[in-house]
Amino acid sequence: MRGSCVRVLYQETSAVPDVPDDVVPPTASTADAPAVVGAVVVAIDGPAGSGKSSVARRVAERLGLPHVDTGALYRAATLAVLRAGADPTDEADCAAVVADTVLERHAGRTLLDGEDVEDEIRGPDVTASVSAVSAHAAVRDALLAAQRGAVAEEGGVVEGRDIGSVVLPDADVKVFLTASVRERARRRAAQLGRDDLEDLEREIVARDTADGGREVAPMQVAEDAWVLDSSELDLDAVVASVVERVVEQVAARPRDPLRARRALPRVAVVGRPNVGKSTLVNRILGARVAIVEEKPGVTRDRTEHPAEWLGRHFLVVDTGGWEHQAEGMAARIVDQAEAAVAAADLVVFVVDATVGALEDDERYARLLRRSRVPVLLVANKVDNDRQEALVHELYGLGLGAAHPVSARHGRGVGDLLDEVLAALPTAADQAPAVSTVPRVAIVGKPNVGKSSLFNRLLGEERSIVDSVAHTTRDAVDTMAEIDGEPWVFVDTAGMRRRYRHGEETELYSVDRTRAAIESADLVLFLLDASEPLGEQDQRLAALLREAGRGVVLVCNKWDLVDEDRRLDLEKELDRLLSFAAWAPRVNISAASGRGLRRLLPQLRTVWDNYRRRVPTREVNRLVEEAVARHPLPRQGQKNLKIRYATQAEVAPPRFLLFANGRLPASYRRYLERELRERHDFTGVPLTIEDRPPSPRQRR
Ligand SMILES: Nc1ncnc2c1ncn2[C@@H]1O[C@H](COP(=O)(O)OP(=O)(O)OP(=O)(O)O)[C@@H](O)[C@H]1O
Numbered sequence: 001m002r003g004s005c006v007r008v009l010y011q012e013t014s015a016v017p018d019v020p021d022d023v024v025p026p027t028a029s030t031a032d033a034p035a036v037v038g039a040v041v042v043a044i045d046g047p048a049g050s051g052k053s054s055v056a057r058r059v060a061e062r063l064g065l066p067h068v069d070t071g072a073l074y075r076a077a078t079l080a081v082l083r084a085g086a087d088p089t090d091e092a093d094c095a096a097v098v099a100d101t102v103l104e105r106h107a108g109r110t111l112l113d114g115e116d117v118e119d120e121i122r123g124p125d126v127t128a129s130v131s132a133v134s135a136h137a138a139v140r141d142a143l144l145a146a147q148r149g150a151v152a153e154e155g156g157v158v159e160g161r162d163i164g165s166v167v168l169p170d171a172d173v174k175v176f177l178t179a180s181v182r183e184r185a186r187r188r189a190a191q192l193g194r195d196d197l198e199d200l201e202r203e204i205v206a207r208d209t210a211d212g213g214r215e216v217a218p219m220q221v222a223e224d225a226w227v228l229d230s231s232e233l234d235l236d237a238v239v240a241s242v243v244e245r246v247v248e249q250v251a252a253r254p255r256d257p258l259r260a261r262r263a264l265p266r267v268a269v270v271g272r273p274n275v276g277k278s279t280l281v282n283r284i285l286g287a288r289v290a291i292v293e294e295k296p297g298v299t300r301d302r303t304e305h306p307a308e309w310l311g312r313h314f315l316v317v318d319t320g321g322w323e324h325q326a327e328g329m330a331a332r333i334v335d336q337a338e339a340a341v342a343a344a345d346l347v348v349f350v351v352d353a354t355v356g357a358l359e360d361d362e363r364y365a366r367l368l369r370r371s372r373v374p375v376l377l378v379a380n381k382v383d384n385d386r387q388e389a390l391v392h393e394l395y396g397l398g399l400g401a402a403h404p405v406s407a408r409h410g411r412g413v414g415d416l417l418d419e420v421l422a423a424l425p426t427a428a429d430q431a432p433a434v435s436t437v438p439r440v441a442i443v444g445k446p447n448v449g450k451s452s453l454f455n456r457l458l459g460e461e462r463s464i465v466d467s468v469a470h471t472t473r474d475a476v477d478t479m480a481e482i483d484g485e486p487w488v489f490v491d492t493a494g495m496r497r498r499y500r501h502g503e504e505t506e507l508y509s510v511d512r513t514r515a516a517i518e519s520a521d522l523v524l525f526l527l528d529a530s531e532p533l534g535e536q537d538q539r540l541a542a543l544l545r546e547a548g549r550g551v552v553l554v555c556n557k558w559d560l561v562d563e564d565r566r567l568d569l570e571k572e573l574d575r576l577l578s579f580a581a582w583a584p585r586v587n588i589s590a591a592s593g594r595g596l597r598r599l600l601p602q603l604r605t606v607w608d609n610y611r612r613r614v615p616t617r618e619v620n621r622l623v624e625e626a627v628a629r630h631p632l633p634r635q636g637q638k639n640l641k642i643r644y645a646t647q648a649e650v651a652p653p654r655f656l657l658f659a660n661g662r663l664p665a666s667y668r669r670y671l672e673r674e675l676r677e678r679h680d681f682t683g684v685p686l687t688i689e690d691r692p693p694s695p696r697q698r699r
């Protein structure tokens, strides 16, 4: 009696202990295999004899991923059909046979109802019928779940015909491997020891036509697949380029939280002073982050805060109040608000419903209507149902219906956030965030000369250096053109002494300094050379170490340094910045301008180095040579090996070493020195990570 459901088990491992190697032996044993981080899925589709199996198996071995041969399942199903005496062209018969069969893949072998049929399924009888059996929708449906399940946990390198297009359309890397019919026939002839090239060509064309011409899930190039014609490449070259592509793809997954953050959509909250913008921002963030005081314009500058609603992430940009004909400090705040609008994906325009639309609101509404940024009009201070009617008065602003909220009590904020999500671009709409303009944070303890240096660099008074207390409590970004090149300066809040303004203010300042460093590419770390370096410098150095940005060390007040102080300073710097011996140093006097002319060229060099990419071939050569000079140590019984190395990221540079075990930190430091010796990474921290095999592989 036939069973009612098919059982297809796909339990592949990257270990292939008993598989007969066809022509080329595998490049590494499982124990040596390097592992790719995470569950990477690689789809390799292509016509018969293009090299899918050989390439997929080697790529899987190199990357420590399971190799999934989906053709083997169709072949085993075909063998079952043939053994049952069923008609390979009859869908119902084939489906019935498959439903009554247990198909399994185990460690590179194929089992049919428990019997190892790996060799039989590769024979001519199965090959002649497999295209017919695999053309049936019912057969394909029966095998689909097992193919997907095979990569669900640990990913894998999956070969077949419809992997990138149907089985795993979300695969991380899709390759369509092909070669000319003549070349495929030649390879097959060598593989099978045949010399009837023309017959082989005919067989290949027949299978291509059947597999590519069927109605259900035909063999095809997936839309986003990389077509690799191997006609003139040897197997090693094909494997190397697929591995390289996968590693690059994995490496391109954003790891730097900052990079991910820059890719987030921005929601700018704008409005007149005191309409409740900061209260609304706090409400959205669910924390007291913006500085709220009942005094117009207290959130002076532009601050950005990561926010999340219903699982979607975005940045909320809090701005100072918009004032018409503002002068001095207020005018600069207006500039910042306008810059925030220009850089926003969505503007939340807040109006105080209790006072209605004032002349200034109308003026800004006109401005916003002219900008191409979508705007949500928010009527704040609607604390109860009775006040809902107030929203209608805001129609006249020409920005559509206002959303009533009470930022103070949270009323209506959830609905507003639903609207925000609906209006925001999705990840797919967003262009990849690549920083082309360097962002520079000027960091140093209070009174070290940050503002003077900033102004000197810009050649004019551009920084907000009003005499109002706490002026630089919030971070301000300034875009500047220097010698025709654009730079963004992230002006930071100074780190005040812990209890001077109370703990809360201090915490905000530390957080914002950290945020400024993180949101920058390069940091000008300013020290007062004339005084002993202290606790505040140490805390800043710790932030720098954590953030991993490009650094130029600037020793200010150099005109006040005598010979004794100079000697002490050298020792203090050695201690403070032992982790950043790579950072260049410039001695200056921001007050007189002395030494400043050397600063910008230095900054440019570090910016170039920060984005420097060493080609993969070169990294591998360098590692190979370094290992030849200083062999890797043994780890227990094992000889450590680095199988593959690549620069996974730039800005900041990150190198990945695929090894068969954990590399000692001292060895990674040795490789870092080698890298620095051959490539200019002055001013730039280098991350060198190893990827040992997963626990599963070590089993
Ligand atoms: N780039 C290459 N250069 C030289 N020989 C190759 C290359 N790629 C594969 N081969 C050889 O060609 C033969 C066929 O390759 P393979 O069996 O991997 O192809 P396939 O696409 O999986 O075929 P099928 O779809 O029929 O299973 C093997 O002997 C393999 O070693």
Ligand SMILES: Nc1ccn([C@H]2C[C@H](O)[C@@H](COP(=O)(O)O)O2)c(=O)n1
Binding pocket: 048, 052, 070, 071, 072, 074, 075, 130, 131, 134, 135, 159, 160, 161, 162, 163, 207, 211
């Ligand atoms: N995803 C797949 C895999 C294979 N098939 C069919 C078509 C092939 O001719 C046959 C054998 O595959 P091979 O072992 O030669 O790779 O199986 C398919 O339709 N879809």
